[in-house]
Structures are given as structure tokens and as C-alpha cells.
Amino acid sequence: MQEIEPYYNWRNLYIASEDPRSPFAGYQNSEVYFTDQIYNFLIHPQWDNIGSETLFLKVLYADYNQGFAVIEMFGEWNDLLHNDIMTLKRNIIELMIAEGINKYILICENVLNFHTDLDSDDYYAEWQEELEEGWIAVINARDHVLSEMSKYGVDHYLVMGGKLNDIAWRTRHPKQLCSKIDELVMRRLSI
Template identity: 65%
Template sequence: MQDIEPYYNWRHLYIASEDDRSPLYGYFNSEVYYTDVMYDFVIHPQWDNIGCETLFIKILYADYEEGFAIIELFGEWNDVLHNDIMTLKREIIDMMLDQGIDKYILIAENVLNFHADITDYYDEWLEEVPDGWIAFLNAREHVARELADYHIDQYLLLGGKMSDIAWRTKSPLKLYREIKSLAEKRLGM
């Protein structure tokens, strides 16, 4: 677990802890000390702790002019025990919405498990982005299945071409434009 680190090749373009409009402005990540654990396993110190026991994030990029953010997720997304969607929504997304971000690219390949519960916060989030969307990229098959089984996929752009995007080979803007094109086709925009 300690070897899984967030994507770092865009750090020359954006660092959330140095962006005064970011909810993580001023957040400090140790380069050497492992301070966070998930189920008794230490995790790489570059993941950002948002107050969830098992879900960590990294805001890889935010563009306020275009109104989009790319967020990498890591761990177990557990709405049943920890209401992780509430924490993510209140601690990160609400602040980003206030800054005009209404399009979200959530990179989910490191979401190891998902446990669904009520959909109130998904409803709220989707209502607050009437001209935007929430894309869930590269989810593991069992995670995508759980999202679909609990009808959470109705709030997210998930599956199909969103399941296998080689996002690391693109610049943030190029990735955004690709996802935007797919979103517009799916949503009939």
C-alpha cells in the first residue's frame, strides 16, 4: 500500500496545496514520514487526508477558467460505515463549487472497494452542477458493478469509454477535452 502514490507528472502545472482557491491550500505532505494508515497499512505520504478513514485523494489539476478539476482517489470508498461521499462533498467539492468548478474527473483505478448507502449527497452534488458533470474513470469492474447495483451510476459518467482511458499520456487540458466530448455525447449537450 505504501508504494501506491498519486500521479505526480503534472506537479509542474498544478499543486493544490499552493493554490489559494483550492480546499487543500496550505496542506502539508511529508516527503519521508508515513503518517496515514488504511486498515493498519501505511499509505504513501503524498495522498491527502480529507477526514475519511479509508478514502484519500489528490487534486491533480484544477482549471477555474474551464471549470474543471481532476481528482485521483485511493482506498476504499465506504458510504455505509463512514459516509465518505458526505465527507468528500463537504470538505472538498463544496469549496470547489464555490470557485466555479462544475466538471469533475474522478480517477478511480485505485478505489479498491466501494460500499453504497443512501444517495442524498450524490443527488445534491448533481443538482449543483446543472451545466456540468461527474466522470468516474477507470473504475475496477467490481467497483463499477457496485455503483450500478445501487443506481449511483445515474449520477456519474461511468463505464464504456470511461473504463479504459490512458489518462497519464495526456495533458490535463487534453484529458478534459476528451472527457468533455464523451460527456456531451452521453448527455446530449
């Protein structure tokens, strides 16, 4: 697990720790020391800790003029044991919403498992309601993660699956990625 690291080829465009409007402004990752772990497995030191025992992330890009953010997720998204959606919503998303971000691209190819509680959709609903004209898109999630999210109704709040699950995002500029996803989301919403 320590070899899975966040995408770094957009660092010339955006670094969350250097963005004064980011929830991670001033955050320092170790270049050499492994400080975080998921269960008994050390993880790469470039992942940002959001206060969850099992879910980490990296804000790869944020554009306040266009109101979108690209966030790469890593670990186990566990609402059942750790209420990760509450932690994510309170510690990261609310700060980003306050800065005008209303479109979220969640890259979930490194979300290894998803567990939820039948009664934990309040934070998903709250997040979606606060976005007004925005959306939350999950891209490139593993099939079993998508299945669990759908099984418990999380797909009522997050747009996922279909063409969103096969996007070559690394070959695009973040603004091109947002435009493509916005097009797919709007097409779905108009059906």
C-alpha cells in the same frame, strides 16, 4: 499500499497545496513519514486526507477558467460505514463548487472497494444538482467497483463505464483529458 502514490507528472502544471483557491491550500504532506493508514496498512504520505478513515485523494489539476478538476482517488470508498460521500462533498467538493468548478474527473483506478447504503444517494444527487451545466465522470474504475456503483444507482449521478473506463489519461495534458471526457459525456447525454 505504501508504494501506491498519486500521479506526480503534472506537478509542473499544478500543485493543490500552492493554490490559494484549493481546499488543500497550505496543506503539507510529509516527504518521509507515513502519517495515514487505511485499516492497518500505511499509505504513501503524498495522499491528502479528507477526513475519511478509508478514502484519500489528490487534486492533480484544477482549472478555474474552464471549470474542471482532475482528482485521483485512493482507498476504500465506504458510504455504508463512514459516509465517505458526505465527507467528500462537504470537505472538498463544496469548496471547489464555490470556486466555479463544475466538471469533475474522478480517477478511480486505485479505489479498491466501494460500499454504499441504499439510502445514501442524497449527497450524490445534491452534488449533481449543484453543477448546473457540469458533470462528474469516473474513469478507469475497477470492474467490481463499477458494478457496485451501478447496483446501487450511483451511476444515475456519475457518468461511468464504457469508453470512460479505458482512458490513457497519463499521456494527455489535463485540458486535453477534460476535452476528451467532455466529448464522451456530451455524446452520452445526447443519446
